[in-house]
Amino acid sequence: MDTIVYQGLTGLTAAMFLWLVSAGLTIAFGVCGILNIAHGVLYMFGGYFLFTFYQLLGLNFWLSILLTLISVGLIGLVMELGFLRPIYKEPIGIQLVLTFAFVWIFDDLAKLAWGPVSKIVAMPRFFEGFIRIVGRPFPIYSVFIIGTGIAMAVFIWLLLDKTWWGKSIRASALDREMASALGINIRTLFSGAFVFAAAIAALGGALSVPLRVVGPGIGGAIIVQAFVVTVIGGLGNLKGAFVGALIVGVVGAFCTLYIPVFEMFIIYIIMAVVLLIRPQGIFGEIR
Amino acid sequence: MSKLKRLLVPKRIPFVFWVTLIIFLFVIPQFSGKYTIYMVMSILIFSLLCLSVNLLLGYTGLLSFGQAGFYACGAYGCGKILLIFPQLLPGIIGGVVIAGVVALILGYFCVRHTTIYFAMITLAFGMMVWALAMKLREITGGEDGLGGIPRAILFIHSLNMEPMENYYYFVLIISLIAMFLFHRLVNSPLGLTFKGIRDSESRIACTGISIRNTRLLCFTIAGMYAGLAGALMAPLETRVTPVCAHWAASAEPVAATIIGGMYTFAGPLAGAAIFFLLKDIIVRFTEYWLLILGVIVIILVLTLRAQGLAGVLQQSLFSRLRLNFEGSRNERSDIKH
């Protein structure tokens, strides 16, 4: 019994990182209509920048996170302004190839800047240690991650539901022309939304480095999982992204425990099953 | 008009170009070394993969980011067969059939969805093939892959494909046949049906055509072309590894096709050659070739957009020669040649 709970919590932790990347992907897609394959690389940069600020420069952990978010946000801004804006109206193939080229470029830039060896960060002092859950020691940091993930979910929900900015975003996602007729500056809004999406992914990456390594290629790996999560949860749907991430994370964790052979492709099987039963995703809408 | 002059009439130029190219391809081995022959073969194989991508993308409006999965099915399938029964043709055909069957099964899940979903799901399924290739050690050799694949004989021992030159001719002939069939396909009623689906999904149903079934047909055929590419590659490299199924491998033909031009027949072919040569050159100069390639792709995509190089070339060629393609036999002006 305690094994189950423990493994479940481990899966939950993994799910939170997935949730953050998927949330960013979903917002970028839902608002700007861009399917950003490079979103995983933004997660990767989150990890790298935290490594630089916290480990290399020795800055305060929280300050490092803030600086990381700003840095990756800027990268996102440059991407959106310079490269994504011109191709909003082009067919999806163009968008995917362009964002994919960014994956190549960013991966190599990462190698150039930080070297090909993966990095990891020392656990911040105040997060060291364990708490006992069902009689087994569970890392405090993981509890922090789970808490942050849930807090972000609530935060994003509040942001989109209650604030004027959030409502503008939702309106623009539904009907661009109408929103602009209401005086909403679409361009600024889109840029803002994309930067926000980038920052969320970066947060995921930043929080992951005390636990997992960051290296070139991490971005490519996590975007695949984010895609699966999005398909399972329903495209353009934040609730779906959250639930999808939970499913993928937790089922993956249990699979590692009980049927390790399947571990690599269990998520594809889940995706296939969801596609069979409910093709539009759990929370998706039928077209 | 002398016969030569008749050949140079504007309408005939594409024909002349293709014939010249084919002749050139046939005589290349006579004056080049092994490496050049190997390169040309690789480009031909990559072209087939690009055609596979474009059948779905340019003609039917579906972006697949998982064609490398079917490429791998063809490669592994062919490899396995050749290891047991070293006869080339059964290996190739077996690879194509396996890829086709897998495409048919996976297609069932994919074709109900449109564009964005389709891209994501195909990417995921391609990665599933990769994961299976990595994990099923007994069948696929795991991360090390299948090795020692013989460049087997073609029917009889005297038709030994071991020498690079012989295998080259085999690959060339098969590729040309495949490209010819592809050309016929996209200009046929079925090809028109695909284009209709690309242009207007809601309208196509109103012509009495079932979108889902036609898409599945398209997906299966595309899968077979990708499988053919993989099957031809296996004896060439004599080894197959899982990396050929990774989504990064799926992205390359997509990039090449878009650069070449997705709305023409020649586009994917031109894109394949350009992409392959670019990569080959850049790799020699720097280990950060992905960076350079990425920058070039971004520049090309931003300037060429959906037309691609072939599209732009066609337009400028037409306007410069003041060609008028309207006239007899209801010639189309959208997809040329």
Add this chain to the structure above:
Amino acid sequence: MNEVILSIKGLRKSFGDFTAINGIELNLRPNIITSVIGPNGAGKTTLINLISGILHPEKGRIFFKGEDITHLPTDKLVKKRITRSFQIMNIFPRLTVFQNIQLPVLSLLGKHLKWFSRSDDHRDVTGEVNKILEEVSLLDKKNMLAGELSHGDQRLLELGIAIAPRPELCFLDEPSSGMNPSESARVLELIKRLATMEKTTFVVVEHDMDLVFSLSDWIIVMNKGEIVTEGEPGQIRENKEVREIYLGEEL
């Protein structure tokens, strides 16, 4: 007079809280031209979408010559010779005018899956396509890309695609929208000619009242998802309720 080609019973469709179609009962007579009129939002296009398989009703049944077609998908309906045109342009923009008509004809003749022959090699198809293009007066533009036609010509092409499968029952959703008077007159002529020559039953949704009254043998008036009344043009013109719905408009 008692023949019925299409019969609808108790049709209902809602989108969330909004009831678009609220219990429609309808019996369409064959070989006449019926118009459906009503203010914006009355549910006219939704009704066509429900009949043509694009939307599914929650309740109710639709019968075509006695056969239940309520849940048939669009392509199967076309095989039964029920077609429609669209209010929002729905042609194939990257194909030529010729190819736009070629597709439905190929499908009609069951040739759309042939993969080795050239599409243009089928003389029977070519002949039929040219005939249709002539009927909609687009023969001279047959090699133009459909996306490059003028708006009026695109509407005509839209019409052409709808009649290419030689339908028995054809729904036209605002066929003359955005056209100038002479173009509208052309459409009027065409529909009348096709109705007589091909014995097609047309159901036309229209806002242009002149067109409606000169074209129709029968008029159905819809409002707020229901059928308010139906009858011959003369009766409808005099009907008080209808006048109220179109408050102030010249009938």
